Amino acid sequence: MKKFSFLATVSVLVLTSSISAFAGNTVYIKQVGYSNAATINQILATDSDATIKQLLASKQNNANITQSGSDHKATITQRRGRRNNAEITQSGSTQEATIIQNLGRWNNAEITQSDSLNKATITQRRGRRNNAEIIQSGSSNMAAIIQNRGWRNDAIVDQSGSLNEATITQRRGRRNSAYVNQSGNDNEAAITQTGGWQNSAVVNQSGSNNEAAITQTGSKNIASITQNANGNAYSIVQNGYGNEAYINP
Numbered sequence: 564m565k566k567f568s569f570l571a572t573v574s575v576l577v578l579t580s581s582i583s584a585f586a587g588n589t590v591y592i593k594q595v596g597y598s599n600a601a602t603i604n605q606i607l608a609t610d611s612d613a614t615i616k617q618l619l620a621s622k623q624n625n626a627n628i629t630q631s632g633s634d635h636k637a638t639i640t641q642r643r644g645r646r647n648n649a650e651i652t653q654s655g656s657t658q659e660a661t662i663i664q665n666l667g668r669w670n671n672a673e674i675t676q677s678d679s680l681n682k683a684t685i686t687q688r689r690g691r692r693n694n695a696e697i698i699q700s701g702s703s704n705m706a707a708i709i710q711n712r713g714w715r716n717d718a719i720v721d722q723s724g725s726l727n728e729a730t731i732t733q734r735r736g737r738r739n740s741a742y743v744n745q746s747g748n749d750n751e752a753a754i755t756q757t758g759g760w761q762n763s764a765v766v767n768q769s770g771s772n773n774e775a776a777i778t779q780t781g782s783k784n785i786a787s788i789t790q791n792a793n794g795n796a797y798s799i800v801q802n803g804y805g806n807e808a809y810i811n812p
Contacts (some may be wrong), residue, residue, distance in 0.1 A: 588605050588608055588610055588612055589613075590603050590613045592614070592616070593615075593617075593618065594616075594617045595619050596620045597620075597622045599641075600624075600625045600626070601625070602626075602628075605629070605630045606631075607631045607632055608630040608632055608633055609634070610634050611633055611637075611653075612635075613628045613638070614639075615628060615638070616640045616641075617641045618641070618642045618643070621644065624646060624649075625646075625647075625648045625649070626639045626650070627649070628650070628652070629650075629651075629653075630654065632655050633655075633656045636659045636660075637653060639662045640661075640663050640665075641663070641664045642665045642666065643665060643666045644664065644666035645669075646668055647664045647669060647670045647687075648669075648671045649662045649672045649673070650672070650673045650674075651673070651674045652674075652675045654677045655677055655679055656680070657680045658676040658679060658680065658681050658682070659683075660676065660684070661683075661684045662685045663687075664688065665687075665688050666688065667691050667712070668692075669691055670691060671692075672695045673697075674696070674697045674699075675697075675698050675699075676699045676700065677700045678701045678702050679702045680702060681706075681722075682705045682706075683697045683699060683706045684708075685707070686708075686709045686711075687709070689711060690710060690712035690716075691714045692714055693718075694715070695710060695717070695718045696719045696720075697719070697720045697729075698719075698721045698722075698723075699721070699722045700723045701725050704722040704728065705727075706720045706722065706728070706729045707729070707730045707731075708720060708730070708731045708732070709730075709731075709732045710732070711734050711735065712734065713734060713735035713736045713737050714738075715738045716736070716737060716756075717738075718733060718740075718741045719741075719743075721744045722746065723746045724745070724746050724748050727745040727751065728750075728751045729743045729745065729751070729752045730752075730754075731755070731764075732754075733756045733757065733758070734756075734758055735758035736759045736760045737760045737761075738761045739758075739760060739782075740763045740764070741756065741763075741765070742764070742766075743767065743768075744766075745767070746768070746769045747769045747770045748771045748772075749771055750771055751775070752768065753775070753776045754776070754777045754778070755777075755778045755779075756778070762781075763783075763785045764787070765787045765789075766788045767787075767790075768789070768790045768791065769791045770792055771793045773794050773795050773796065774795075774796040775788045775796070776797075777800070778800045779801045780802045780803075781802050781803045781804055782803075782805065784801040784803075784804060784805055784806045785805070785807045786801060786807070786809070787809045788809070788810045789810075789811040790811075797812075
């Protein structure tokens with residue numbers, strides 16, 4: 564089966580790459596430093612795979628992978644930050660995805676997958692205007708978001724049914740908020756926010772073998788867990804300042 568593999572290792576003032584491929588796909592882009600941008604598409608994909616790395620003193624980053632049908636996998640790594648952003652969108656079948664951005668600045672990261680054996684990970688590290696989102700829409704989900712040195716955090720996981728799990732961890736705080744919503748089946752979830760400021764956290768699972776946990780550690784906390792019956796097991800811990808907490812069995 565035909566494989567396509569592309570490598571660009573450059574260090575110039577404007578870096579842009581764009582590829583579209585199909586059939587037994589494999590694509591790899593690597594760019595080293597400054598006005599980065601990279602796009603992989605794979606026009607309705609099949610055996611998929613795609614990787615973008617922009618590395619070292621990467622600057623005005625952006626990266627984008629879109630794949631569609633079949634055995635996906637995708638990875639974006641951006642490393643020494645600046646105006647980060649990264650997106651992966653995959654669609655039906657054996658997805659998996661990973662975004663890691665590292666030394667931060669105006670971060671954002673999104674993964675959207677759609678039905679089948681999902682998995683996803685976003686890790687952003689040295690913060691600034693963080694935000695992160697994973698939406699998987701059904702099947703064997705898992706997810707994780709970790710943002711680390713904070714600033715205007717936010718994080719969302721939304722999985723819509725099946726063998727869910729989810730984790731959001733934000734660490735050195737500021738305008739935190741986090742949200743997990745799983746809509747049924749083998750749920751579990753956990754939100755931990757740590758460095759404090761305007762926290763809020765919501766878990767929302769809608770039935771099946773639930774569990775959930777929220778831990779916030781200081782500032783204008785609010786928390787909420789709603790599970791809508793079945794296995795249940797709740798937990799909220801907040802540690803100081805504006806607390807409120809709701810559990811709604």
